[in-house]
Amino acid sequence: MSDLLYVYAVARAPVQGVPASIEGVGGAPVRPVAGDGLIAVVSDVRAEDFEEAPLRKHLEDLDWLSGTARAHESVVRAVSDVMGVVPLRLATVCRGESGVRRMLDDGYDRFTANLDRLEGHVEWGVKLYATVQEEPEKEPAVEAPSSGRDYLRRRLRSRQSRERNWAQADALARRLHTELAGHAEAQRLHRPQSGELARADGVNVLNAAFLVRRAGSEAFVGLVERLTPQEPGIRVEVTGPWAPYSFADLSDPREGRVGA
Amino acid sequence: MTTATGRLPGPYDSGGGTDLADILERVLDKGIVIAGDIRINLLDIELLTIKLRLIVASVDKAKEMGIDWWEHDPALASGARKRELEQRNTELERRVAELEALSSPARRDQEDRERS
Numbered sequence: 001m002s003d004l005l006y007v008y009a010v011a012r013a014p015v016q017g018v019p020a021s022i023e024g025v026g027g028a029p030v031r032p033v034a035g036d037g038l039i040a041v042v043s044d045v046r047a048e049d050f051e052e053a054p055l056r057k058h059l060e061d062l063d064w065l066s067g068t069a070r071a072h073e074s075v076v077r078a079v080s081d082v083m084g085v086v087p088l089r090l091a092t093v094c095r096g097e098s099g100v101r102r103m104l105d106d107g108y109d110r111f112t113a114n115l116d117r118l119e120g121h122v123e124w125g126v127k128l129y130a131t132v133q134e135e136p137e138k139e140p141a142v143e144a145p146s147s148g149r150d151y152l153r154r155r156l157r158s159r160q161s162r163e164r165n166w167a168q169a170d171a172l173a174r175r176l177h178t179e180l181a182g183h184a185e186a187q188r189l190h191r192p193q194s195g196e197l198a199r200a201d202g203v204n205v206l207n208a209a210f211l212v213r214r215a216g217s218e219a220f221v222g223l224v225e226r227l228t229p230q231e232p233g234i235r236v237e238v239t240g241p242w243a244p245y246s247f248a249d250l251s252d253p254r255e256g257r258v259g260a
Numbered sequence: 261m262t263t264a265t266g267r268l269p270g271p272y273d274s275g276g277g278t279d280l281a282d283i284l285e286r287v288l289d290k291g292i293v294i295a296g297d298i299r300i301n302l303l304d305i306e307l308l309t310i311k312l313r314l315i316v317a318s319v320d321k322a323k324e325m326g327i328d329w330w331e332h333d334p335a336l337a338s339g340a341r342k343r344e345l346e347q348r349n350t351e352l353e354r355r356v357a358e359l360e361a362l363s364s365p366a367r368r369d370q371e372d373r374e375r376s
Contacts, residue, residue, distance in 0.1 A: 007296065055298060065288075069283050069284050069288065073286070086291075087291040088291050088292050088293075088294060089288070089290075089294075090287040091298075092294060094296045099296070103295070107292070110292065110294070111292075193281050239279075239282055245291045246286065246290045248291050248292045249292050
């Protein structure tokens with residue numbers, strides 16, 4: 001009852017060698033569990049952390065969540081360096097190896113469909129940040145508006161110039177996204193980051209993921225560099241290569257849509 | 261910026277650690293959701309991603325600036341998908357009407373006369 005296994009990713013059998021040195025959640029060693037034609041990459045986790053009730057409590061704790069997320073991501077990344085994988089959502093937990101095999105069997109069609117589509121591909125993240133400078137008031141600030149109408153006119157003028165700048169940033173983001181999408185197998189837009197964890201300067205205007213052939217990665221990153229707009233206040237950030245998280249399960253039949 | 265030379269760069273190579281936001285966005289909001297034996301996977305994942313959005317990606321800031329075009333991407337928003345279907349529907353209805361007009365008896369008579 002107590003042997004809980006945390007599942008990171010699913011790959012095709014036979015195992016091409018899960019690097020023995022990888023540590024999973026809680027520092028436990030990572031190992032493969034073979035099912036019928038598929039393998040799951042797992043590690044043992046403690047029941048007092050991953051049984052339903054404690055897990056639910058942990059998920060409310062950002063420190064715990066971030067530690068687990070980083071461990072999850074680093075295992076997926078290490079494994080995806082050596083074989084094609086489908087990454088699973090954080091905190092997929094099974095009871096014992098028999099539970100893992102049951103999961104592999106139940107999900108066989110989805111796993112193989114995703115592996116067919118994603119093998120040999122990586123994901124690159126591209127974000128565009130814009131900093132818009134507030135236009136300094138033309139009139140000296142000390143000079144009070146001469147009338148209510150004057151005040152409103154000033155307000156309107158400063159708002160219009162801000163809007164123009166944001167419209168420019170928006171246009172640059174769209175252009176970059178369109179061009180890159182033309183050189184990727186698929187693209188996916190994430191919501192721009194602006195919550196408390198988004199620490200970067202400027203406003204995140206574009207947050208996109210691109211599915212690229214692993215062999216084409218260098219060319220793709222080079223392309224991003226070439227296409228980065230040389231405008232003041234515009235910054236482009238590339239992350240990757242990620243395992244193709246953002247492209248797993250896009251072939252959901254209800255959506256009828258694969259990638260872009 | 262990340263560069264790709266020799267072995268592909270890892271996310272941790274680019275300047276002092278990958279943003280937690282980027283990782284959470286992927287491991288919590290993407291990747292296959294499949295029922296393990298601990299039922300939290302499916303039951304609470306929706307709540308969790310909503311909370312995640314608050315800390316990683318509250319859209320208000322960009323929206324204030326009038327930048328919301330991702331909302332019209334069918335992959336992102338079911339509302340946008342509905343709009344897209346409605347647009348396609350309207351377009352199809354228009355084309356059906358055109359085709360009907362083309363093949364109406366009066367038109368056909370006229371075409372017959374032109375042909376003879």
